[in-house]
Amino acid sequence: MQPPVIAPSILSADFARLGEEVARVLADGADWIHFDVMDNHYVPNLTIGPQVCEAIVPYAHREGVPAPIDVHLMVEPVDALVPLFAKAGAAGISFHPEASRHVHRTIALIRDHGCRPGLVLNPATPIDWLDDVLGNLDLVLLMSVNPGFGGQAFIPQTLPKIRRVRERLDRHAAETGHTLRLQVDGGVNAGNIGAIAAAGADTFVAGSAIFGQRDADSGYRTAMASLRNATKT
Numbered sequence: 001m002q003p004p005v006i007a008p009s010i011l012s013a014d015f016a017r018l019g020e021e022v023a024r025v026l027a028d029g030a031d032w033i034h035f036d037v038m039d040n041h042y043v044p045n046l047t048i049g050p051q052v053c054e055a056i057v058p059y060a061h062r063e064g065v066p067a068p069i070d071v072h073l074m075v076e077p078v079d080a081l082v083p084l085f086a087k088a089g090a091a092g093i094s095f096h097p098e099a100s101r102h103v104h105r106t107i108a109l110i111r112d113h114g115c116r117p118g119l120v121l122n123p124a125t126p127i128d129w130l131d132d133v134l135g136n137l138d139l140v141l142l143m144s145v146n147p148g149f150g151g152q153a154f155i156p157q158t159l160p161k162i163r164r165v166r167e168r169l170d171r172h173a174a175e176t177g178h179t180l181r182l183q184v185d186g187g188v189n190a191g192n193i194g195a196i197a198a199a200g201a202d203t204f205v206a207g208s209a210i211f212g213q214r215d216a217d218s219g220y221r222t223a224m225a226s227l228r229n230a231t232k233t
């Protein structure tokens with residue numbers, strides 16, 4: 001399995017100080033920045049777009065090295081936004097298959113624009129969606145809440161689904177040598193991240209469990225450390 005990655009969702013950050021929040025959470029131990037894009041159509045909420053992505057790029061550094069901006073598109077349709085986010089500095093772009101008319105084409109579009117493609121499955125979306133495109137993906141994102149809002153409770157049925165996808169990815173890797181990241185997003189916190197890791201996830205998105213836990217002295221260091229340590233339990 002690949003080394004664990006923790007990707008704070010900036011949906012729960014202080015938007016009035018977004019650049020500073022991005023720089024701080026990376027200095028305090030985050031690996032990636034998770035960038036949630038909602039369109040008030042595919043999901044009932046409206047967030048941020050490519051201009052904001054471009055604006056945080058100068059702040060998204062860790063020890064002098066650019067940190068990946070991991071864009072999660074909760075939008076329908078998908079394709080028109082892919083070139084815009086690629087130009088704005090996205091490292092990876094993930095989308096929901098039911099929001100794209102041609103899933104294979106959207107994956108190729110993301111790759112052609114120099115980004116890592118990811119496919120996102122909602123809690124009730126069957127994992128069969130992966131069957132014919134696994135070899136074209138770099139990441140599978142399993143939603144552990146219904147998309148649209150931060151601060152929701154983790155849906156426990158996600159754990160057996162993570163195990164099933166982990167088995168599927170391991171089988172695929174044994175057959176082809178191609179490895180993908182398995183990301184989980186929604187309600188992830190220090191109390192459940194150990195079980196999520198044990199089920200087979202290697203990439204963890206957390207919003208309120210990080211940005212809701214800012215400490216006056218140590219910033220996000222304590223929250224980041226307790227998440228990271230708990231992945232090892």
Ligand SMILES: O=C(CO)[C@@H](O)[C@H](O)COP(=O)(O)O
Nearest residue numbers: 147148150151187206207208
């Ligand atoms: O994409 C989403 C929600 O749609 C997530 O990224 C959440 O924003 C994560 O927030 P928490 O559940 O960790 O507070």
